[in-house]
Amino acid sequence: KIFLMTIIYILIIWEFQNAKTMIFAIEEINNNSNLLPGVSLGYKMYDACTSIHLSIKRALAPLNEPGEQPNQTCSRITPLHAVIGMSSTSYTQAVASVFQPFQIPQISYFSTCGCLSDKTKYPTLLRTVSSDFHQSRALAQLVKYFGWNWVGTVRTDNDYGNDGVAAFAQAAQEEGICIEYSVAITNGMTRQNYIKLITLIKQASAKVVLAFLPAVDMKAFLDQLVLENATGLQWVGNLSWMTKRLPVNIEYFKILGGAIGMALPNAIIPGLREYLLNVNPYRDAYSKEFWETTFACSLNTTDSLKVNKCTGSENLRNVNSEYTDEKEFRVPNCIYKAVYAVAHALHNLYTCKTDAISFLNFTTMYGDHVYFDVNGDPEPRYEIINWQQGEGGLIKYVTVGTYDPSSPQGQQIKMNNVPKSVCTESCVPGTRKAARKGQPVCCFDCIPCAEDEINALYCLPCPPDYKPNDQRNKCILKDIEFLSFGEIMGSLLVVISLFGACITMFIILVFFYYRDTPVVRANNSEISFLLLFSLSLCFLCSLTFIGQPSDWSCMLRHTAFGITFALCISCILAKTIVVLMAFRATLPGNNIMKWFGPSQQRLSVASFTLMQVLICLLWLILSPPFPYKNFKYYKERIILECDLGSSVAFYSVLGYIGFLSAICFILAFLARNLPDNFNEAKFITFSMLIFCAVWISFIPAYISSPGKYTVAVEIFAILASSFGLLFCIFAPKCYVIIFKPYKNTKKHLMGKMPSKSLMSATNLVSNGNNVYFSVT
Numbered sequence: 001k002i003f004l005m006t007i008i009y010i011l012i013i014w015e016f017q018n019a020k021t022m023i024f025a026i027e028e029i030n031n032n033s034n035l036l037p038g039v040s041l042g043y044k045m046y047d048a049c050t051s052i053h054l055s056i057k058r059a060l061a062p063l064n065e066p067g068e069q070p071n072q073t074c075s076r077i078t079p080l081h082a083v084i085g086m087s088s089t090s091y092t093q094a095v096a097s098v099f100q101p102f103q104i105p106q107i108s109y110f111s112t113c114g115c116l117s118d119k120t121k122y123p124t125l126l127r128t129v130s131s132d133f134h135q136s137r138a139l140a141q142l143v144k145y146f147g148w149n150w151v152g153t154v155r156t157d158n159d160y161g162n163d164g165v166a167a168f169a170q171a172a173q174e175e176g177i178c179i180e181y182s183v184a185i186t187n188g189m190t191r192q193n194y195i196k197l198i199t200l201i202k203q204a205s206a207k208v209v210l211a212f213l214p215a216v217d218m219k220a221f222l223d224q225l226v227l228e229n230a231t232g233l234q235w236v237g238n239l240s241w242m243t244k245r246l247p248v249n250i251e252y253f254k255i256l257g258g259a260i261g262m263a264l265p266n267a268i269i270p271g272l273r274e275y276l277l278n279v280n281p282y283r284d285a286y287s288k289e290f291w292e293t294t295f296a297c298s299l300n301t302t303d304s305l306k307v308n309k310c311t312g313s314e315n316l317r318n319v320n321s322e323y324t325d326e327k328e329f330r331v332p333n334c335i336y337k338a339v340y341a342v343a344h345a346l347h348n349l350y351t352c353k354t355d356a357i358s359f360l361n362f363t364t365m366y367g368d369h370v371y372f373d374v375n376g377d378p379e380p381r382y383e384i385i386n387w388q389q390g391e392g393g394l395i396k397y398v399t400v401g402t403y404d405p406s407s408p409q410g411q412q413i414k415m416n417n418v419p420k421s422v423c424t425e426s427c428v429p430g431t432r433k434a435a436r437k438g439q440p441v442c443c444f445d446c447i448p449c450a451e452d453e454i455n456a457l458y459c460l461p462c463p464p465d466y467k468p469n470d471q472r473n474k475c476i477l478k479d480i481e482f483l484s485f486g487e488i489m490g491s492l493l494v495v496i497s498l499f500g501a502c503i504t505m506f507i508i509l510v511f512f513y514y515r516d517t518p519v520v521r522a523n524n525s526e527i528s529f530l531l532l533f534s535l536s537l538c539f540l541c542s543l544t545f546i547g548q549p550s551d552w553s554c555m556l557r558h559t560a561f562g563i564t565f566a567l568c569i570s571c572i573l574a575k576t577i578v579v580l581m582a583f584r585a586t587l588p589g590n591n592i593m594k595w596f597g598p599s600q601q602r603l604s605v606a607s608f609t610l611m612q613v614l615i616c617l618l619w620l621i622l623s624p625p626f627p628y629k630n631f632k633y634y635k636e637r638i639i640l641e642c643d644l645g646s647s648v649a650f651y652s653v654l655g656y657i658g659f660l661s662a663i664c665f666i667l668a669f670l671a672r673n674l675p676d677n678f679n680e681a682k683f684i685t686f687s688m689l690i691f692c693a694v695w696i697s698f699i700p701a702y703i704s705s706p707g708k709y710t711v712a713v714e715i716f717a718i719l720a721s722s723f724g725l726l727f728c729i730f731a732p733k734c735y736v737i738i739f740k741p742y743k744n745t746k747k748h749l750m751g752k753m754p755s756k757s758l759m760s761a762t763n764l765v766s767n768g769n770n771v772y773f774s775v776t
């Protein structure tokens, strides 16, 4: 038989509960055939009578007691293997000084002082309750969690109170919390002292007060607070008074209602409640006082003074007592673990498992993991308790959260059912607060944010590149819109423009192959080739409009367009002038070649084009086009477009092309009826008509809303006008060259002259490669 011992003050109900819990645990272990088989645990229980001196005396008793073999008093080994106790730190320290020299392990179940972690001072002391060091940190985290950064503290003026506040102050400083005042409650303070202290607390601006007080001091302090009507403060407490240590008193609730603080984790220990209910004062002498206190009756039948005699029919089940409140088995949980720790340690010793870890590491019946760190402290865990009003004026200790320092920083405090007290629920994302007239600030309406705004508290517009997400709580990047190569429309336009360029190349090849035939020669092959070349550039320049606009592509697209089209129209203009000159120059012997020979033609084409090049150069130098994010037209997407830089320059480029094509149209119109099988004037007139029609119809589309479709329309206009020019001017010639080769003779060209007079006046003048109609 092995003895455990506990030193307990049985007079107080909660210590009686602890004593019963210890006995329960010992019985449970003795009934368990797996733990310590063949060994039964015994116990001796002593009452320390709330006196440190008595507790030392009681601690010495088992050491001096004669053992079972009285003849060997000096040589016997004490059957005392461990001590469970005590609750208060000062008692634990006193008792530890007795057992330490004998190397008897002591496990405290409720001494929280951080000082007990010092293993040089307390090498044989362990505990199943977390050190205040962790509690101070937990309280700092809790205060921070609620955003209270300006607090006051009240402490007991002893080592524990001072250490507790110092540890809190350090943790608070790390969390950015400031302490406005720190006041101490000393033993034997007069009412006057209390009033001074309470006045200070009431006048301070910090409305959150942390009380680092044991239940006894807290009660004395509370009585004074009640007298001073010190309501309206938010109390944050340490575990000594948070749960059930204070008498139930509605006046206390007025002061402490809503208080929040730490408590030891509770555990439902199976069978414990039934066991606690099973109290027999007639059998167990130690439960007499408990019984008499609980039922306010006397068990002494011979005691004539006591009016109220216990009847024997009292039932604990009918008493609404903390003693049997399963929700408050916080300290019993600690003592239960302490007993099991001893049993497991002994078990390991008996089964020769002496490695340190298994020595101190086990799981309880209800699944709590118990181990001791190098300081003999358990894993720090707390429940966060909130004082709420229960039925019948009782105080309810509601668990609103947990503290677990092993969780990552910032998630150590976990809150669940925090009481709600709001006039209006906070606005959901996508809405904002709007004050209600004549009502307190807590009452408000939630007004939906504008379409491009986010945030719950006040609507916040997103930056221009961003739009709100569907939940309206974040800004996300807007989609950027431009005509890309990837999409169907983009790739279709690429195919069409490449197709146009290929046809142009094909016509160039045909013309080159038949370069010596009259049709090609009669139509001023040099200018024709230049025209074909510029047309293929026109087709290709539409490609610069597709893809994401960049600095370069923006500068390229309009200038390339302007210059290639200017070149193209200049060539056509030169052709038209040649035709017109050939038929209008009536002076005999006046050779057209003198007036508008190949070099003049080249020069005119070059100078007409150069004019456009100059305009474009000025444009690029003074105010070049640049990529531009257009936010104006759509809220949910950005149009990435090329800003013209200078619209005057852009309209000059367009206007110049328009000017050239207008001249060209007029001249061609004048020459349209001149006789000639291959009088190009008709075709040029026609092509200019198409050209102008396309560009005039393009303008309204361009001016209306921008976007990728406008760019597509612009490309479409480029392609359509290029195809128009290509087909009107070159299709008839190709037709003759390829399908009607018999018409491709000098004779045929000359023979079909409709007007005789003109025929005589017309000759074919050859000059190098070029053949012109000229007047002789």
Ligand SMILES: *[C@@H]1O[C@H](CO)[C@@H](O)[C@H](O)[C@H]1NC(C)=O
Pocket: 024, 025, 027, 028, 031
């Ligand atoms: C231990 O076993 C005894 C006898 O079976 C029983 O009376 C007692 O209630 C048990 N104690 C516990 C704590 O299980």
Ligand SMILES: *[C@@H]1O[C@H](CO)[C@@H](O)[C@H](O)[C@H]1NC(C)=O
Pocket: 069, 070, 071
């Ligand atoms: C102890 O001493 C008493 C008297 O001296 C003797 O009768 C008894 O047998 C002794 N017991 C043992 C276990 O030696």
Ligand SMILES: *[C@@H]1O[C@H](CO)[C@@H](O)[C@H](O)[C@H]1NC(C)=O
Pocket: 112, 113, 132, 133, 135, 136, 155, 156, 160, 161, 163, 164, 165, 211, 212, 213, 214, 215, 238, 239, 240
């Ligand atoms: C709670 O109060 C008691 C009594 O003064 C003290 O011993 C303990 O250190 C306090 N707890 C904390 C976390 O400060």
Ligand SMILES: *[C@@H]1O[C@H](CO)[C@@H](O)[C@H](O)[C@H]1NC(C)=O
Pocket: 227, 228, 229
């Ligand atoms: C507290 O309130 C009571 C009743 O309202 C009043 O009689 C008493 O004077 C108040 N005490 C203080 C200090 O204000």
Ligand SMILES: *[C@@H]1O[C@H](CO)[C@@H](O)[C@H](O)[C@H]1NC(C)=O
Pocket: 300, 301, 302, 303, 304
């Ligand atoms: C009962 O009360 C009487 C008178 O007060 C006292 O003398 C006696 O010792 C008490 N008995 C017990 C068992 O406490």
Ligand SMILES: *[C@@H]1O[C@H](CO)[C@@H](O)[C@H](O)[C@H]1NC(C)=O
Pocket: 357, 358, 361, 362, 371
């Ligand atoms: C407790 O023991 C188990 C297995 O024996 C081991 O996995 C676990 O890590 C130990 N825990 C601690 C905290 O030592």
